[in-house]
Amino acid sequence: MGARIGEHPDRTRFVVELSDPVDMRTFTLNNPDRVVIDMPAVQWHLDGPPRPSGNGAVKSYRYGLFRPGNSRFVIDLNQPVIVSDALVLPPENGHGYRVVFDLFPTTQAKFDSTAGWPADLKAKENAAERVASVPPLPPPGQRSATRKIVVIDPGHGGIDSGTIGVNGTMEKDIVLAEGLRLRRVLQAHGYDVHMTRDTDVFIPLGERVKIARAAHADLFISIHADSIHDPDVEGLSIYTLSEKGSDREAAALASRENQSDIIAGVDLSGDNSAVAPILIDLAQRDTMNKSSHFAETALSELSHATDILPRKPHRSGALVVLKAPDVPAVLIELGYLSNAHDESQMKTVTWRDRVASAIADAVDRYFVAPAGAGPETAQRMQ
Numbered sequence: 001m002g003a004r005i006g007e008h009p010d011r012t013r014f015v016v017e018l019s020d021p022v023d024m025r026t027f028t029l030n031n032p033d034r035v036v037i038d039m040p041a042v043q044w045h046l047d048g049p050p051r052p053s054g055n056g057a058v059k060s061y062r063y064g065l066f067r068p069g070n071s072r073f074v075i076d077l078n079q080p081v082i083v084s085d086a087l088v089l090p091p092e093n094g095h096g097y098r099v100v101f102d103l104f105p106t107t108q109a110k111f112d113s114t115a116g117w118p119a120d121l122k123a124k125e126n127a128a129e130r131v132a133s134v135p136p137l138p139p140p141g142q143r144s145a146t147r148k149i150v151v152i153d154p155g156h157g158g159i160d161s162g163t164i165g166v167n168g169t170m171e172k173d174i175v176l177a178e179g180l181r182l183r184r185v186l187q188a189h190g191y192d193v194h195m196t197r198d199t200d201v202f203i204p205l206g207e208r209v210k211i212a213r214a215a216h217a218d219l220f221i222s223i224h225a226d227s228i229h230d231p232d233v234e235g236l237s238i239y240t241l242s243e244k245g246s247d248r249e250a251a252a253l254a255s256r257e258n259q260s261d262i263i264a265g266v267d268l269s270g271d272n273s274a275v276a277p278i279l280i281d282l283a284q285r286d287t288m289n290k291s292s293h294f295a296e297t298a299l300s301e302l303s304h305a306t307d308i309l310p311r312k313p314h315r316s317g318a319l320v321v322l323k324a325p326d327v328p329a330v331l332i333e334l335g336y337l338s339n340a341h342d343e344s345q346m347k348t349v350t351w352r353d354r355v356a357s358a359i360a361d362a363v364d365r366y367f368v369a370p371a372g373a374g375p376e377t378a379q380r381m382q
Contacts, residue, residue: 001045001096003063003073007056012103014058014075018042019096026083026101030115033080035103037073038121041065057081057103064159066202066264072159074264077103080111148367149192151212153222153321154179155331158202159264163227165337167344172200174346175223178334181356182221189360202264205320212327219294219363220329222321225346227338234339235309236302236355239331240291241323242316290328298330298362305358306335306351307342332359 002017016024016037024039044063052058059076066072084102091097154175156162162171176197183193194215196208203211212220226237295314302308322329334355335342345351 003046003061005052005056005058005061007053007058010104012052012057012081014061014101014103016073016099016101017096018099021088021097024086024099025118026086027118027121028081028083028111028115029117030112033077033111033115035075035077035081035083035101037075037101038066039071041069042071044071054078057105062159062161064161064202065200066159068201072264074159075103080106080108082106082110147190147192148218148363149194149215150186150363151194151196151215151217151220151327152179152182152186153196153208153212153220155222155224155321156202156260157197157200160202160260163225163337165225165227165343166231166340169337169343169347171225171227171337174225174334174337176200178346178352178356179223181352182223182359185356185360186363189364191363204264204266205260208321209324212329213324217327219366220322220324220327221359222319222329222331224331224333225342226333226336228336229338231338231340233309234336234342235307235313236335237309237313237315237333238295238298239315239317239319239322239333240295241288241319241329287324287326287328291322291330294328294362294366295330297365298332298359301358301362301365302355305354306345 001019002015004015004017006013006015014035022039022042024037026035026037028035046063052060054060055078057077057079059078061073061075063073064071081103082105084104087100087102089095089098089100154172156172157176158172160172162175164170176199179195180198183195183198186193194211194217196211197203208222292314299308299313319331322331335346337343337346
């Protein structure tokens with residue numbers, strides 16, 4: 001029902017108000033320093049909760065569904081703290097149950113010594129990753145050998161809202177709506193389509209890649225919406241993988257998008273998965289070429305459906321979700337939520353339908369053209 005922060009000389013107080021008592025537990029993570037408050041899945045009714053000043057121990061906080069059955073607050077810290085045991089106050093004077101956490105200053109060494117995932121939660125996390133990494137596939141006898149498999153990846157979700165538009169639109173909502181639309185259109189075109197998420201839930205970046213590989217995807221399409229300090233910049237762009245960003249803005253975007261797991265309070269220590277930096281070797285070059293081919297094909301189709309970023313609409317960056325070595329992959333930035341015009345049109349059904357159809361047409365062209373053929377060749381074959 002509510003959350004508030006009280007900044008005092010000797011402590012910072014974080015209060016969560018609920019309609020009913022729930023089990024809550026806290027733990028800390030470092031690099032960067034965070035406090036995580038875990039609880040069962042709840043309905044969120046926080047209407048614009050007050051934000052911290054940013055000058056105390058709390059830099060910022062976010063909340064939402066972390067996984068099915070599990071909600072979470074993540075508190076970003078300006079300084080290391082010790083978290084007190086929760087104090088639960090019963091309902092009174094129109095308030096619900098209030099759970100009070102006091103954050104006391106401490107040294108970095110003491111904070112680091114206690115930071116990390118509780119063992120039981122880490123076990124649940126590992127189990128959830130294994131489940132999420134294997135999407136339900138039809139039995140082999142029911143799968144067509146000729147049907148291509150496309151995985152759609154709506155970015156962010158759950159506790160990770162992504163960027164926020166000038167009028168309050170959340171990236172996670174825009175991209176999920178467009179992803180569901182694209183799924184319907186691609187299915188109508190005869191493709192087997194899987195989604196990394198089809199609800200408002202957080203999926204770690206590594207799991208998104210694993211889902212694509214487990215599905216034996218022929219193409220992976222990640223959908224996002226961009227943001228930049230200049231409100232006049234507008235238009236759709238497409239990213240493909242490169243260890244070196246195509247420009248400073250591309251490098252900044254890669255840095256932001258790759259922080260998704262940190263934002264949701266995922267412990268990345270000791271991550272030795274295939275996602276953590278993959279070297280671009282000879283075996284991956286064919287995949288990268290195919291990704292670039294689809295990006296050019298998609299930009300050709302999308303130019304008839306929406307505004308395209310005038311300068312370098314095909315960009316490259318070291319984006320984690322594009323790093324499956326054997327799955328051609330692109331990340332489509334639908335436009336800029338920092339631009340009022342882009343934000344407004346992204347919310348319309350007409351625009352969403354046009355863009356979904358254009359992407360589907362690009363998928364058709366991509367699979368019609370022979371391997372290595374450019375978009376011009378595909379157009380001639382059409």
